[in-house]
Amino acid sequence: MDVTVPLACSVTPETLQLVLPNGATRDVAAGTPARDVVASIGPGLLKAAIAVAVDGEVQDLMTPIRKGGAFVVLKSSDPRSLAILRHSGAHILATAVRRLRPDAKIGFGPAIDDGFYYDFEVETPFTPDDLAAFEAEMAKVAAEKFPFVRAEISHGEGEKVFADDPLKLERLAELGPGEVISTYTDGPFTDLCRGPHVPDTSYLQHFKLLSTAGAYWRGDEKRQMLQRIYATAFWKKDELDAHIHQMEEARRRDHRVVGKQLDLFMFHQFAPGAAFWTERGTTLVNTLHDYLRELHRDGYAEIKTPLLYNKGLWEISGHWGKYRENMFLVLDNETKEHDFSLKPMNCPSHYLMYSARKHSYRELPLRYNTYDVLHRNEVSGALSGLTRVRQFQQDDCHIFLMDSQIADEVKRLTGFIIGYYTTFGLTATLKFATRPETRIGTDEMWDRAEGALKAALEATGLPYELKAGDGAFYGPKIDFDVTDSIGRHWQLGTIQLDYAAPERFDLTYAGDDNTAHRPVVIHRAVSGSFERFIAILIEHFAGAFPVWLSPEQVRVLPIASDFAANAAEVTAKMRAAGIRAVMDNGNDTLNYRIREAEKMKVPYMAVIGKREAEAGTLAVRERGQGKKQDIIAVDDFIARVRDEIRTRALPKPAE
Ligand SMILES: [Zn+2]
Ligand SMILES: [Zn+2]
Structure with missing residues (x-):
């Protein structure tokens, strides 16, 4: 009604x-x-x-x-209530700011994912001291227990109420004649707002102002710059504390900072959004690649396809019409047109390879796997460390199969993906995403695809969450959300069922009846982009990687130069055993060299003095275990490290 x-x-x-x-x-x-x-x-x-x-x-x-x-x-136990509390917090923030800075003009103050913000137009940006003062004033406003009083007013009345707030007047002018115009007043402050709000200001008990940043009015860079104050609020103190702790941990673990500290990668203005991997970073990337290659050894065909394609391919795939602004276009010398593009994804090139020869049902499922480099033209403002890049690699796989094979294949892929995450101590939850509003293909095709994927998903026996309308434009999908060590969620892997591509590219296989049939395509990624996955790993481990993944696994430290020859011998022995060992025979004191190794988060330090050199032992310190030192025979230590590498053991929790 x-x-x-x-x-x-x-x-x-x-x-x-x-x-x-x-x-x-x-x-x-x-x-x-x-x-x-x-x-x-x-x-x-x-x-x-x-x-x-x-x-x-x-x-x-x-x-x-x-x-x-x-x-x-x-x-308050209903999840929808939290956004109401937070949005009310934005009003209370504005109430406090206006008390202390009556000249501040008000913009908008919505609830966001993890909290809320309010935008103000002020002459000078807010300082941390301002924020502390606003926060204290908010506590007072909360204690004053002002009810949120709603009024429904006319345009004319609104113009009077907000006469001194040009940004509010602009918003007011947009409200049509049929719309309810409502204001909410808490104590001295009135805002133009639709609601909803909590009953009074005392509901805001556990909150914190977090930061301030410039933000254009209505996100429009042609409009004035406002000062945005970010904040958060929770119903319970322990929830607020846990959130603040998580934010601090996230800041401490920021992969851009840790990546620099550990000398893993860099960026340069001449290549925006593309990482330069240092020797250590490259070791990390290659170690991940090696592991994936090992996992894909049986049942997968690794292939490489070109990076640059004529638009003809993108016209068939539909990217030329729908995705061109995200592609890097390249000038064709002959036509003098930007008729070429770097590939933003691998799929179309894999279809070319598939259709280059005939296939029999006996070959299916056929799995093409690749680690090729991709380019997507993200706006430079959105670029951020390794998580938003223009050039990246995916562990991308396209599987060509028959309808009847979908259930088994999805089960196999799901097990594979979850197993991979488990190696890193990441836990995954599954999301089943169904047909979006904008899509290609008939309803009948979608019914079939969703039915098949759902049946396959249920056959795995794993719990999943339904994300209705969140599928790809060509088919339904299963997304894998992982939770890292500080409780943050990341969407990584995906299994997408695609009935549309085989039609567009006229892919076929010969069935046992010897006539041509359409295969189904599954798009599968495990890490998503390596760049982003490495960023997540850096933050998940706070740079203290498991031994198998550490760019440097052992640092060998002779106490003095007298033992350098012995240390060099031990280092060579470790390297021959496949351990990434490095000797630091610098002129600095042992303590200084130990601190340097700690800074680089090397899992093991092997110290060699007179006693160790004579006995063929090492004084071993383990990362994160303080000054504790174990005396171990060189061969035993090598065996232990090799075992940790082989089993891909996770690091012990730090003491
Ligand atoms: Zn409001
Ligand atoms: Zn694909």
């Missing part, structure tokens, strides 16, 4: 029917504030209520009810 109620009071208010979760119904006059309905259900419930959902739409307790339907009271 869609009820449009005129702003002015109607003569005879319409009666709306609300259906409570227990099935009971309530008839209320249109325009009754939600609070009255909640109070009539029970005063205890009103105390716990943050907001309500009417027919699935969240509104606050102050807002009149304008439609009937399912009526659900949201308490």
Whole structure:
């Protein structure tokens, strides 16, 4: 039911029917504030209520009810309540800022994923001291327990209320004649806002102002620069503390900082968005590649395809029409047109390779695997360390198979992907994404594809979450979200079913009936991009990689130059055993050299003095275990490190 109620009071208010979760119904006059309905259900419930959902739409307790339907009271335990608290926090922030800086003009203050922000137009940017003062003032505003008072006003009234706030006037002018214009007032501060909000300012108890940054008004770089204050809020103190701790950990682990410290990669202005890998970084990349190659040894065909293609290919694939602005175009000397492009993905070139010869059903599933370099033209503003790059490598696989093979294949791929993450101590959750609004292919094709993928997913026995409408434009998919050591989530791997590409590229195989059939294509990535995966690994391990992955596994430290010859011999022995050992025979003191090795997060330090040189032993220090030293025979130590490399053992937790 869609009820449009005129702003002015109607003569005879319409009666709306609300259906409570227990099935009971309530008839209320249109325009009754939600609070009255909640109070009539029970005063205890009103105390716990943050907001309500009417027919699935969240509104606050102050807002009149304008439609009937399912009526659900949201308490703080409902996940939808947190965004209401945070958005209310933005009003309270603006209240505090206006008290201390009456000249500040107000922009918008929405809740965002991890908190909220508010934009202000001020002469001078805010300082950390300002933030501390605002935060203290917010606590006062909360203690004053101002109710959020809602008013519905006319355009003319709005122009008076916001006469001194040009940004609000601009927003007001956009509201059409049929729209409800509402303001919310908490104590001295009034904002133009639709809501919803918590009942009063005292609901904000556990919050923190985090940072300030410039932000263009409405994200438009032609408009004025505002000062955005980022903040967060939670219902419980321990949740706020955990979030702050996670943020601090994330900052400490930032791969851009750690990557520099560990000398893994660099960037240069002449190659924006493309990493330069140092010797250590290249070792890391190659170690991951080697591991993946080992995992793909049986049942996969590794291939390489060109980087540069004529637009003809992209016209068939559809990229030329839909994706061109994300591609790096290259001038063709003959046509003098930008008719060539660097590949932004591997799939079309794999189809060319597939269709270059005939295939029999006996070859299927046929798995083409590659690590080729890809380019995507991200706007330079979006580039950030290794997580947003223009040049990257994917562990990209395209599987050509028959319908009847989908279930087995998805099960196999899912096990593969989860096994890979487990090696790094990353845990994965599965998301099943179905047909999006914008898509190609018929509904019948989508029914078939979603049915097949869902059946395959259920056959794995693993739990999954449904993400309706989140599929690729050519087919449904399973996404793998991993959780890192500090509880952050990253979307990495994907299994995408594609019935459209085989049509576009006219891919066929000869069935056992000797006639041509269409295969299905599965797109599969495990790490996603290596660059981003390495960024995640750096932050997940805080740079303290497992031994097998460490660019340098052992640092051999002779106490003095007298033992250098012995240390060199030991180092050579380790290297011959396949261990990445490096000797530091510098002139610096032993303590200094130990600190240097610690800074580089080398898993083992092998110290050699007189006793060790004579006995053929090492004084071994393990990363993260303090000054503890074990005396171990050289051969035993080599065997131990080799074993850790072979089993890809995860690091011990630091002491
Ligand atoms: Zn608001
Ligand atoms: Zn693909």
